[in-house]
Amino acid sequence: MASAFVYAPAPESRAIVDIAPSYGLFIDGEFTEAADGKVFKTVSPSSEEVLSEIAQAGSEDVDRAVRAARKAFGTWSALPGSERAKYLFRIARIIQERSRELAVLETLDNGKPIKETRDADLPLVAAHFFYYAGWADKLDHAGFGANPRPLGVAGQVIPWNFPLLMLAWKIAPALATGNTVVLKPAETTPLSALFFADICRQAGLPRGVVNILPGYGDTGAALVAHPDVNKVAFTGSTAVGKEIARAVAGSHKKVTLELGGKGANIVFDDAPIDQAVEGIVNGIFFNQGQVCCAGSRLLVQESVQDELLDSLKRRLSTLRLGDPLDKNTDIGAINSAEQLSRITSLVAQGEAEGAERWSPACELPESGYWFAPTLFTNVTQAHTVARDEIFGPVLSVLTFRTPDEAVAKANNTPYGLSAGIWTEKGSRILAVANKLRAGVVWSNTFNKFDPTSPFGGYKESGFGREGGRHGLEGYLDV
């Protein structure tokens, strides 16, 4: 009687979201054309379908938006914290109400599975606003002295991997502390930020408090360099982070940077093996590995390597790649052609350098940008795939013999964002966590996020923390 249990297509309905054929910049509470009339197209990475045409902000628009934010700053920062809080609570609630619509939208524009936008991105977005809403009238108690003051206008540049969640990480603490915001979403994923502008309208947020400027890197550079910006917050690549650090040198702009990573996921021989396998999969294949804190280096104790790899390969064979809107899809599309070509070339380099490549049998759709889940074994610290951030569904497997060696290898990187530890021995967790030079350490779990939990890196993974009480500091004059 045994026959295959074939899951029928279970697509989430697209009808819930109404995408306009074009969108403007959101400045001073209104949608407006770019001064120079430039536009760009945003496509769905799973199909290459054009979703909408978006106004592209230039430096004149940046100036206009910063002026609007400056004008709004006076009143906004003077509002009692309890009133600012209520605006943020409203936003949190509206996001909850519209979460299915926003999840579908995000999946369309980003390419990640609906399972993730529905169960991870959107709940975290709402939770983040809810969390920081509560801080707005309690800043005196946040440990920065009495009556800490906002900085002014925050220029914020966010990436495409978690478009709305990164917006929430930036805007929620900025508004709670009394700053006003000019935010540039990534050029491949502008839509959810523009929908957020509509949420601001529904919430009755005063004009100019939030301004959204879609555009490319030059738009972001203009925003960062604008002399009337008091605060720069950036999430993205380490290379751009360094450019920003240079650009703000000598100024009084406060900066927080959330940059790249090459997280080590360390599996000891006494690990809870089935959960470790899940953690490895979640660590590198969540969001197609396009996650700065991905566990992209698996450090496995040599004595259990074979057993672990067998289990891991068997598990990878059950991953379902395909239509991101299908509720059963585990692996969606790569965000852009550009990112796909970066992944492809780094993987080619891995093979050329002699690492052993493996992927489960996996049929890729014909249109769109796709990359099969990939493992590299026989990797050493010297391989490019063990050092460079790939930002894709590619796991490099290295081995170690002793806890000391595991820690030494884990720390042997210019990055320092995340790490994982898998062992049933409690004292080893604490000892290893203590030695790891990483801002977030997950023991017997991976890729967990919460608005109360500070997030950010050591070394070249950036500085400053987002989330929790710590996340307030970057937006206060303290």
Next chain:
Amino acid sequence: MPTTASAAHSLADVTASNSTLSRFLHGLPGVDAVGLEARAASLGTRSIKTTAKAYAIDLAISMVDLTTLEGADTPGKVRALGAKAVRPDPTDRTTPTTAAVCVYPDMVAVAKEAVAGSGVKVASVATAFPAGRAALEVKLADVRDAVSAGADEIDMVIDRGAFLAGHYLKVYDEIVAVKETCGAARLKVIFETGELSTYDNIRRASWLGMLAGADFIKTSTGKVAVNATPANTLLMLEAVRDFRAQTGVQVGVKPAGGIRTSKDAIKFLVLVNETAGEDWLDNHWFRFGASSLLNDLLMQRQKLATGRYSGPDYVTVD
């Protein structure tokens, strides 16, 4: 592939003494509860629709061990149950039969007669079910009684007291003895996972049961507060998967108690599919110990066939 476990495999020496057995069981990989439950919950979000749902519902019906284990059981009740197992939906002859009916030993003969010729098996709980607090000889007599009355399958309970006291070899020996007494009947070993309490214990019990020759490992009696859950069933599915990989012997899994809706049953089938794999998607290897589940499966089946929601008056109450 052999259909029953034997002591001839590579793990034969671990049962040489209580200490070797104890060392082996305690050397099994630990279970992180949060991670296990998260994985089970994540698989629970699979969306099984249309053709997949139809397949899953029929498969689930075919896997039900339709159960009555009440002090008030009578021949009439058992005969009605047997009729239901043979013909779950009198309005639709394409409905599969259930896998078995499951009764107390003294009802085996009645049940046997009720399902005669249908292919539906008769399973009997034995070994002083549900507490298992009786001398081995009494338990074996209970098994002998059920087998001689014609039971095709025996659902035994392990001695949880002995297990929790660390007397693993005693538990093992008892299972071996019951297995011997079963003869041709297939043996399901019930752990009463709710009483073993920890996931580590459930993994150890699973291996202990399989080493001793269980044909099935089964979560629970249905008589305690916590019975089958997605997490403990997922863990047991991992155990049978790993046991086959190591020994070549395939063992079945039976979650029992607390599974009442089609939605729940389908979640368990997803667990089977994505953990042990499709080799277990067959009522020879996977069962649901349930009673009220069957009617919900039937109502869902009617809904799929007709497009409208069914109601409890359109399925039989037996």
Next chain:
Amino acid sequence: MSEKTEKTERLSVFKTYKLYIGGKFPRSESGRVYEVTTATSAADAAGKGKWLANAPLSSRKDARDAVVAARKAFGGWSGATAYNRGQILYRIAEMLEGRREQFVREVADAEGLSKSKAAAQVDAAIDRWVWYAGWTDKIAQVVGGGNPVAGPFFNLSSPEPTGVVAVLAPQESSFLGLVSVVAPVIATGNTAVVIASEKSPLPALSLGEVLATSDLPGGVVNILSGRTAEIAAPLAAHQDVNAIDLAGADDVLAKELEIAAADNLKRVLRPQPVDYATTPGTERMTAFLETKTVWHPTGSLGASGSSY
């Protein structure tokens, strides 16, 4: 043989001021020195101060050696218990108290202060060590803590030292300013490469002698004297330096160094007006702390959800 026939005034013994690197007192590898004089008041700005000493004129290589020493010391110092670090910082205060008169003289000469004003500076500096000694085992409780995440996890954020910190000590406040920027860096477990005030390096170099006798492990604080801009440039660009305090840089130099520091994303504390006489806040500590957040699963006691 004749008896001594007359009493001459005793010739004092000069001190050769040396760098303090890795717990040792080397000369500059360059062999260079520069002349350090007493501070000159604005009134006689034209005049030259009195010669005090020839201080080592540190080179890039001295800076490099200091970074190596600081990195080597980092594991032990950051791994020491906070209690132990507090005891050692307090020991520094004890040692300074005993050499108070020497530092009063050096500060008076360096900054052109009256003896009583110089004494006030030294006393405040000693008290500052005591203040920071008390912070070592409290800062983690103040800036770290548990985070109530919405899930079955125990989540804890703790501060950890950033690593090797280059410190450009203030140019004017040669001793109190110096102590005020060095103590917070090492209180939390960082190690430091310090560039002393360019024109008044002697109190800083003498501080090295105090540190060496205070149970502070060699390499935790390394003190260089010389041209601030010349020594700071390689430190700001150094890939094994994790942070830089620009207290002693003017605006032009600060900007140059901040740009160089971006190469490996050093944490940068920009120069800002500070009144070293007042009790500091925690900013100079938190500027060189990383927050590490660790997640641990908790879950229930058993699979059965029982409530034993």
